[in-house]
Amino acid sequence: MAKATVFACLASALMSLCLTASAASSLSRCDDNTVIFKHKAELPQGILASxxxxMADTGEPFQATDAxxxxxxxxxxKRFISATQRDCHLYxxxxxxxxxxxxxxxxxxxxxxxWVLRQTW
Incomplete structure (x- = not known):
């Protein structure tokens, strides 16, 4: 019975490590997921400074015309609309x-x- 308990503890610890590694990879700057940002505060660090x-955030007032x-x-x-990240690129x-x-x-x-600004259009 002691071996089963040790095995269960090891299995639990390994699962925890796998979940931690999975969570860390989801925070990676260059993974295979597509991430959509709807507010400036959600953007990766360094984007706005670059x-x-x-700019105003989504829904905030901004100088829309020259009047x-x-x-x-x-x-x-300027006012933020949204951003999309795929791999190592963010639009x-x-x-x-x-x-x-x-x-x-x-x-x-x-x-x-x-994060490096490559171009604007």
């Missing part, structure tokens, strides 16, 4: 307000442990 500008109404002074001119979609308002995409690559 952009070089601030500034009273009380709208100081609104950010960030955002709105750009002001004259010639539109939508843009920023592409990031995860290189040597750091």
């Amino acid at each position: 952009l070089g500008f601030e 500034i109404a009273p009380g709208e002074e100081g609104l950010l001119s 960030l979609y955002y709105e750009r307000g002001g004259r010639g308002a539109g939508r843009n995409t920023a592409l990031f690559d995860y290189i040597d442990g750091v």
Whole structure:
């Protein structure tokens, strides 16, 4: 009976290690999963800093046009829409307000442990 108990303990410990490794791999920056981010706070660390500008979060007010109404002074001119990560690539979609308002995409690559802005369009 003691061998069965030891075996059960070892099996439990191994299962725990496997679950921990699985959880760690799901937090990996470059795995095979597709992850959709709906708010800025969900983004991997370093993404927003790499952009070089601030933006409002989804649903927050921003300077959508070039007409500034009273009380709208100081609104950010860009607003986060969403982002999608697949493998070592992350596409960030955002709105750009002001004259010639539109939508843009920023592409990031995860290189040597750091998210690097590759291009925007």
